[in-house]
Amino acid sequence: MNSCIIIGAGMAGLTAARELTNYGWEVTILDKGRGVGGRMATRRIDHTRADHGAQYFSVRTPEFRQLLDQLTAEGIAEAWDLSEAGIEYPRYFGAQGMSTIPKYLAQGLNIALQERAILIEGDEASCRVTTESGNTFRADALLLTIPAPQALTLLGDSDLNLPEAEQGALQAITYQPCLAVIALLNQPSRIPAPGMQILETGGIEKVIDNQQKGIAPEQATVTIHATPAFSVEHLEGDLRAAGQKLLDQLTEWVPAESVTEYQVHRWRYSLAEVRHPEGYLEVPMPFPTLLGGDGFGMGNVEGAFQSGRQMARALIEGTNT
Ligand SMILES: Cc1cc2nc3c(=O)[nH]c(=O)nc-3n(C[C@H](O)[C@H](O)[C@H](O)COP(=O)(O)OP(=O)(O)OC[C@H]3O[C@@H](n4cnc5c(N)ncnc54)[C@H](O)[C@@H]3O)c2cc1C
Incomplete structure (x- = not known):
């Protein structure tokens, strides 16, 4: 069975994991947080709540529309008419807070929370990711869906030097x-x-x-x-x-x-301001390694979804050829 480690349980990582799992891959997601969702975040304050990351998102592509239709049918997402506030097209949000959506997408996936990846190693046979807690995870392939500056730090700390072109492409990505x-x-x-x-x-x-x-x-x-x-x-x-x-x-x-x-x-990273033009970047490592997330492609929540989907497709197609 093909296997993959995904670092990051935000929209990009969860989307990639769902797609790979559907194709029979064995997927482990690692996230440093206490919950899933990354920047699609809701915080409890006293006995009520507030979204403090992304507030809403738009839908432009048919694939994301399909997911949204499913989310709205299940009562997970709702439309918000913001025309009075000068926003013409509807925006969408998680019905009980933004994190409702990633929690729903995470169902049935193998996710290790509070596991901050600090070291990536490996060879042609497999990759190994060690976390701050001392655990080690192994798989055939690796997807990194964390903001590009954090990915660069992690790769640097792992002594995995990228060729100049890939290094430059990642350094060019900026966030507000x-x-x-x-x-x-x-x-x-x-x-x-x-x-x-x-x-x-x-x-x-x-x-x-x-x-x-x-x-x-x-x-x-x-x-x-x-x-x-x-x-x-x-x-x-x-x-x-x-x-x-x-x-x-x-x-x-x-x-x-x-x-x-x-x-x-x-x-430190909210909206990706300067993004890599493609939905992901493959970097030369002994094992298949793709970098994605909202810093790649169209940005924002929908861009993270598309990036995750495209990374998963690339891995699946790579193993079918
Ligand atoms: C204040 C704010 C406002 C926003 N407004 C909008 C908006 O209006 N519309 C819109 O569409 N988008 C908005 N966004 C952006 C949107 O939230 C993101 O584009 C999208 O959620 C990114 O998803 P992602 O999966 O790429 O990354 P993330 O959601 O950041 O997921 C990455 C995950 O990786 C984890 N991680 C990082 N490093 C490690 C490590 N070393 N080991 C393990 N795990 C790690 C993090 O904990 C995180 O869960 C906003 C974001 C913020 C913060």
Whole structure:
């Protein structure tokens, strides 16, 4: 049986794993996180919740449309009409938070959580991935679906030197950072319908009312995404102070006295800004190794899906020829 290790249980890794599993491959996914989903993230705050990574996604390709139809039919994803906020085409989100979607996609897959890959080794016969906890995983092939700068660090730490062209291609991929604030409120927010506003002023890119969105019915929470410029400026500084600065800009919609608690999350990699033109990159290693994720192809959630799908197809076709 063909086997594969996938590093990263985000949209790209989960999609690749589902596709390979369907073709009879034995797949092990490793993720450093406590849950699946990567940047499709939902956080519990008190007894309610807030999405703090991707807020919604669009659908452009027939393959992704097919998955979305399945997700909406099963009540896993919902459409969000954002036309009042100036977004013309519908966007979609996880019905009980964004992480509902990766959790659904992860069902039945072999996933080892809290396993941070720190070393990749191997030869023509197999690849070996060692994790921080000291476990070692073996397979015929390797897919890396982590942000390109993290992939470069992992390959470098493993003394796997890439040829100049591949090294340059990976170094060219860049991501915007994003500071995200999630605030718990003791009353509904005054963010106008439909519960999402794009501001792009005062350091705030967008603000989301998770209650109006429908993922925090019991108690209101809001999410603020800072602009890339504000995020760069405050990335290494006092995160709470930066979060307070953002909240101070919003008192008309989120009165200071309504905020009972807030948390700030630092995303070093949010949206892929400069991407590799293809859906994945094959790198020369003794064992088949492909790199993908949202830094490849069209970017964002749908791009990660397409990248994962294309990586799996390439492996399957490679073993059929
Ligand atoms: C603030 C923010 C806003 C966004 N807004 C949007 C939006 O509006 N629309 C949209 O479509 N997209 C948006 N995105 C982007 C979208 O979330 C991503 O494009 C997509 O989720 C990327 O999926 P992925 O599988 O490529 O990577 P990820 O989701 O990052 O998955 C990679 C996984 O690899 C794991 N990992 C990393 N290193 C290791 C290691 N060494 N060992 C083991 N595991 C490791 C991580 O824990 C993670 O789970 C946003 C993202 C953020 C953060």
